Amino acid sequence: MSKVPYEVYTEDVETLSVLSPDGEVINKDLLPDLTDDQLKEIMYRMVFTRTWDDRAVNLGRQGRLGFYAPVSGQEATMVGSEYALEKSDFICPGYRDIPQLVWHGLPLYQAFLYSRGHQHGGEIPADVNVLMPQIIIGAQILHATGIAMGFKLKKEKSVAIAYTGDGGSSEGDFYEGLNFAGSFKLPVIFFVQNNGYAITTPFAKQTAAKSIAHKAVAVGIPGIKVDGMDIFAVIRAVQDAAKRARDGEGATLIEAVTYRFRPHSLSDDASKYRSKEEEGQWNEKDPIARLAKYLEKKGLWTDEDTQRVRDEAKATVNEQIKKAEQTAKMTIPGLIDSMFETTPQHLEEQKADFE
Amino acid sequence: MAQMNMKEAIRDAMRVELNRDPNVLIFGEDVGNVGGVFRVTEGLQKEFGEDRVFDTPLAESAIGGLAVGLGVQGFRPIAEIQFVGFIFEALDQIVIQAARLRWRSGGKYNAPIVFRTPFGGGVKAAELHTDSLEGLIAQSPGIKVVIPSNPYDAKGLLIAAIRDNDPVFFMEHLNLYHAFRAEVPEGEYTVELGKANVVREGSDVTIVTYGMMVHTSTKAAEQLEKEGINVEVIDLRTVSPIDIDTIMASVKKTNRVIVVQEAQKSAGVAAEVIAQINEKGILHLEAPVLRIAGPDTVFPFAQIEDTWMPNPARIIAGVKKVLEF
Ligand SMILES: Cc1ncc(C[n+]2csc(CCOP(=O)(O)OP(=O)(O)O)c2C)c(N)n1
Numbered sequence: 001m002s003k004v005p006y007e008v009y010t011e012d013v014e015t016l017s018v019l020s021p022d023g024e025v026i027n028k029d030l031l032p033d034l035t036d037d038q039l040k041e042i043m044y045r046m047v048f049t050r051t052w053d054d055r056a057v058n059l060g061r062q063g064r065l066g067f068y069a070p071v072s073g074q075e076a077t078m079v080g081s082e083y084a085l086e087k088s089d090f091i092c093p094g095y096r097d098i099p100q101l102v103w104h105g106l107p108l109y110q111a112f113l114y115s116r117g118h119q120h121g122g123e124i125p126a127d128v129n130v131l132m133p134q135i136i137i138g139a140q141i142l143h144a145t146g147i148a149m150g151f152k153l154k155k156e157k158s159v160a161i162a163y164t165g166d167g168g169s170s171e172g173d174f175y176e177g178l179n180f181a182g183s184f185k186l187p188v189i190f191f192v193q194n195n196g197y198a199i200t201t202p203f204a205k206q207t208a209a210k211s212i213a214h215k216a217v218a219v220g221i222p223g224i225k226v227d228g229m230d231i232f233a234v235i236r237a238v239q240d241a242a243k244r245a246r247d248g249e250g251a252t253l254i255e256a257v258t259y260r261f262r263p264h265s266l267s268d269d270a271s272k273y274r275s276k277e278e279e280g281q282w283n284e285k286d287p288i289a290r291l292a293k294y295l296e297k298k299g300l301w302t303d304e305d306t307q308r309v310r311d312e313a314k315a316t317v318n319e320q321i322k323k324a325e326q327t328a329k330m331t332i333p334g335l336i337d338s339m340f341e342t343t344p345q346h347l348e349e350q351k352a353d354f355e
Numbered sequence: 356m357a358q359m360n361m362k363e364a365i366r367d368a369m370r371v372e373l374n375r376d377p378n379v380l381i382f383g384e385d386v387g388n389v390g391g392v393f394r395v396t397e398g399l400q401k402e403f404g405e406d407r408v409f410d411t412p413l414a415e416s417a418i419g420g421l422a423v424g425l426g427v428q429g430f431r432p433i434a435e436i437q438f439v440g441f442i443f444e445a446l447d448q449i450v451i452q453a454a455r456l457r458w459r460s461g462g463k464y465n466a467p468i469v470f471r472t473p474f475g476g477g478v479k480a481a482e483l484h485t486d487s488l489e490g491l492i493a494q495s496p497g498i499k500v501v502i503p504s505n506p507y508d509a510k511g512l513l514i515a516a517i518r519d520n521d522p523v524f525f526m527e528h529l530n531l532y533h534a535f536r537a538e539v540p541e542g543e544y545t546v547e548l549g550k551a552n553v554v555r556e557g558s559d560v561t562i563v564t565y566g567m568m569v570h571t572s573t574k575a576a577e578q579l580e581k582e583g584i585n586v587e588v589i590d591l592r593t594v595s596p597i598d599i600d601t602i603m604a605s606v607k608k609t610n611r612v613i614v615v616q617e618a619q620k621s622a623g624v625a626a627e628v629i630a631q632i633n634e635k636g637i638l639h640l641e642a643p644v645l646r647i648a649g650p651d652t653v654f655p656f657a658q659i660e661d662t663w664m665p666n667p668a669r670i671i672a673g674v675k676k677v678l679e680f
Contacts, residue, residue, distance in 0.1 A: 066657050067481035095481070117479060117657025135483045136441065137413060167413035171444070198413050200389040206412050272389050330659045335652050350620065350650040353669065354662065 013213040015257065016237060017227035021285055023293025025232075032084075032235045036300055042083055042231060043301055044309055046075040046288050049099045051313035052108075053262075056115075059321060060266045065115045069096040070262035073229075076287035077193045077256045079103060080234035085161065085242060090129040090147045092140035092162040096193075096260075100163065101130050108316065112324035119330050119338065129158075138164060138173030141190060145177045148188035148251070159245040161189040161238075167198025169212045175219075178253065182219040187245035189238065190253045193228060199264045200273040216253040228258030229285040259285070359539040362395050362532040364506035365471075368513035369396065369433060371543055373403050376431060379517060381408045383418055383435030383471075392437060393473060393532060415441050419448025419470070423456060426466040431517060439474035439526065440483025442492075453522040454497030466522045469513070475528035475567055476617060476664050479657040486654045487566075487616070489526055490623030493595035498522045499548055500595040504569040506537045508592055511546030519548060528567045551598035553605065557587035560674050561605040563628050564615040565591040568665060572615050575670035586674065594624045599631045603639075606632060610641040611677045615665055620648035642680035647673045 018030045025031055034042070053072045059065040071078060078099040082091070091097075091104050098111050105128035114121025114132065122132045134140040144162035151158045168174060169192050181188045192212045196203050209215055216223025224241075226233040234256055241252035259282040263270035270279075295301035332354035336347050359367065372379045381396055387410040390397025400408040411418050415436055422432040436442050442449060453466040476485040493500045501516055501523055503509035509527070516523035554569060555576055562572045569590045576586035587605050591597060606612055612632060614625035625646040632644055647665045655663045 066479055117660075119656050119658075121656075135481055136444070138444075170412035170414045170417075172414060172416050173444075198384070199392065200385045201410050201413070205410055268392070330656065332650065332652075332655070332659060332662055335655050335659065335663075336650055339652050346621070347651055353650065 009214060009217060010210050013211050013223065013225045015225045015227055016233045017230045018232035018236065019230045019290055019294055021290055023290055023297060025294070030233065030236045032232055032239060034235075036298075039295060039298075040300055042079065043291055043295055043305075045079045045083070045103060046231070046291065047306055047309040048313040049075050049079055050288055051310045052317050055314060055317045057262065057266065064321060064325070065112060066117045067095075067265070068115050069265050070260060071096060071099055073259045073261040073282065073286070074193055074195060075099070076231035076234050076291075077191075077228045077258050080231040081161065081163075081191055081238045081256075084235045084238035085159065088129060088156075088158045089242065090144070090151075090158065090160040092131050092144040092147065092160060093133050094137065094140060094163050094165065094168065095133045095135055096165070097133060097163045101133070104128060104130055106130060107320075109320040109323040109327070112321050113327060116324060118324070118327065119335065120327060137168045138171030138177075140164070141168070141177035142173050142180075144188050144190070145180050145186060148181065148186035148245075149184060151187050152184075157246045159187045159189060159242045161191055163191050163193065165198060166192065166194040166196065166203050166206055166212060167201065168192070169215060170206055175215075178216065178221065178251070179219045181251035182221045185248070185250035187248075188251045189241045189245065190251065191238070192253070192255045193258050194255055195258050195260045197260075197264065197274065199268065202273070212255040213253060221251045221253060223253040223255065225255045225257065228256030229282075229287045229290065231287055231291055356538045356540055358536040359506045359510075360533050360536050361503065361506045361509045361527070362393065364510040364539045365395055365513055365527060366397065366399070367539065368510040368517070369399060370402070372514060372517045373399065373407060375543070378429060379407070379431045379433065380425065381433045381435070382411050382421070384413055384437045385410060386435050391435060395527075395532075396435070415444035416448055419445035420452065422468045422470070423448060423452045423466055426453070426456065426468050427464045431467045433469045433471060433517060436470060436472040438484045439472045439488050440486055442470075442472060442488065449522070449524065450492060450495035450498065454495050457521065458497060465520050467520045468522045469516045469525050470522065471525045471527065473527045473529050473532075475530050476654060476660045477530045477567065479660065480529065482656070485529065485660070487618035487649075489524075489594050490618055492524045493624055493627070498524055498595070499593060500524045500526070501548060501593050502526045502528070502566040503592065504528075504531065504566055504590050506539050508546050508552070508590075510539055511544050512548065512592060514543060515545040515548050518545070523548070526566070530567050534570075546592070549593045549596050549598055551601040552590045552592055553587065553601065554590045555586065555588040557585040557609065559585040559609055560611045560613065560677060561587045561589060561602070561609045562613055562615055562670070562674070563589045563591065563602055565594055565624070566617060568615045568617050571665060571667060572670055575667040575674065578667060579671060579674060584674065584678065591624075597624075597628060597631060599635055602628065602632065603635050606636055606639050610639055612640070612644045613647055613670070613673045613677055614644060615647045615670055616649075617664055618649060619651045620646055621651050623648070642677040645673045645677055
């Protein structure tokens with residue numbers, strides 16, 4: 001009698017990378033096509049994002065921001081993936097994905113207002129195609145699927161992208177969204193930033209799958225894996241996935257392997273669940289240092305440029321946080337009136353308790 | 356007796372039960388190694404091992420369903436849902452699967468599960484971390500809903516919940532975890548589920564409330580005392596089922612009632628309390644029963660949550676309204 005072939009799908013998904021940690025191009029074929037100005041703009045955005053994150057952490061400690069999830073370490077995945085999209089493409093973020101929103105057009109002071117628990121943070125400008133950061137992990141994956149179906153039905157050549165983390169890839173919503181997107185062949189990109197931890201839970205405890213990219217197998221869409229500390233690999237992967245989507249070839253799952261240098265949130269102590277050695281190893285892969293080395297060799301960037309951007313970012317953050325702080329306070333009657341198009345009678349009555 | 360805050364009392368209840376009954380298990384997101392985002396289960400994995408206290412992948416429906424399956428197998432799971440807003444992902448497993456298991460299996464299986472979850476406003480948490488969803492669960496048949504207001508009750512109620520052979524939804528107010536310390540007996544004791552507590556005796560008006568609002572209401576009662584108004588405060592402790600006998604005994608004494616809840620006003624626990632008072636003794640009332648509650652909006656963004664939540668001033672106004680009726 002022959003044996004039942006009990007096999008786990010373990011064939012490795014190759015990790016795509018373009019730039020080595022010391023800034024050498026190691027995979028010319030995958031190098032995205034970018035002008036010098038574009039390269040400088042990308043570097044500018046990464047340095048700006050890092051500076052803003054540093055400031056945000058301080059503002060948080062001073063009580064000037066509310067809920068904030070640090071992003072340092074993930075600049076390549078955040079800045080790079082957004083840069084690879086068109087303005088008309090639609091971003092469905094998780095709570096950490098504020099940089100993508102801002103680079104897609106959400107004013108920075110509104111991101112601060114959102115963090116400070118002010119409703120106006122969520123009033124998205126008309127020409128900005130984003131949803132607000134999602135707190136329910138995985139919900140945005142389904143929204144992106146619906147938005148992508150909308151593009152398809154309206155015959156618009158745009159793409160929806162949903163961001164989540166390695167933890168998010170365990171939610172039921174994740175599987176359901178991927179499966180729908182596969183089944184309906186929708187123009188959507190599922191972008192998982194695998195930063196190794198879901199709050200405190202390490203990737204090894206999250207899943208027995210060899211990688212998150214493997215999860216695409218079950219729903220019949222391509223699953224690829226990129227070095228998430230390498231901005232060129234990220235840009236190239238998203239550009240190609242977006243092209244597939246626009247060409248009617250359907251959805252793609254991208255796993256970007258990255259690291260958050262800081263704890264999960266400002267109220268959390270990373271030393272309780274990860275080691276200094278590990279943090280050190282990832283520091284060596286810093287996506288900003290890596291791109292800087294590449295650009296320096298091309299004569300496109302210097303330390304002075306970094307300093308100039310840092311100064312500019314600091315000034316912008318200061319000005320935008322002030323703007324957020326000076327925005328008129330919310331009121332309960334205003335909140336009540338924001339629930340329905342026409343405020344029902346019982347809510348009109350409830351306003352009286354607050355006047 | 357030891358002095359404990361509510362978080363320590365809850366942890367102590369779990370430790371007592373893990374020690375007493377090998378079938379007790381704790382699981383959820385981040386509850387193991389680090390002891391949860393509020394460190395409520397801190398140290399328990401070290402003490403009892405990874406088979407009894409463990410982290411799960413990030414999937415609430417799976418956490419709820421795992422608890423149901425383990426219940427079928429004779430275990431007594433304590434499943435943590437990290438924050439209350441995330442129970443929606445698990446709602447089918449909690450209010451349909453767990454709460455109906457006994458009935459659906461003709462009594463063959465039961466779901467001796469405690470679903471623990473933090474909730475409650477006033478701490479400026481992110482969206483969906485604070486909502487008071489007890490009314491939603493309370494409307495589901497087959498599951499009890501418990502909300503302690505102090506460390507002593509928290510430990511005794513949690514032990515009772517773990518020993519209960521039916522599912523219990525146990526809600527822990529974020530603002531009470533560290534609010535104050537109180538005497539908590541060491542070792543085992545229980546506080547009966549479904550029994551309210553008269554936390555302050557009075558003769559003029561009854562305030563029926565629970566959770567954090569017990570403290571807000573007591574503050575209001577203390578201020579009213581200075582004006583010569585004598586308020587009785589009842590802490591429900593269990594919001595489903597409601598201890599109507601304790602409430603009616605008070606109504607017969609004071610003839611005036613207000614119900615205070617942090618949750619949105621409509622269709623919730625306060626509405627249920629008032630309906631039961633009407634059914635059992637409308638003729639004992641000298642005035643309509645009022646609700647002091649959050650307005651029917653989403654739980655507001657952090658900036659105005661302090662205005663949104665009932666405060667002593669609003670409670671005092673409500674008391675005066677029923678007195679002057
Ligand atoms: C449905 C739901 N469950 C639980 C949480 C609480 N929570 C917030 S962040 C987080 C971990 C997320 O990890 P991951 O998806 O890897 O993203 P990362 O923060 O690492 O970027 C958890 C459990 C939530 N926000 N939503």
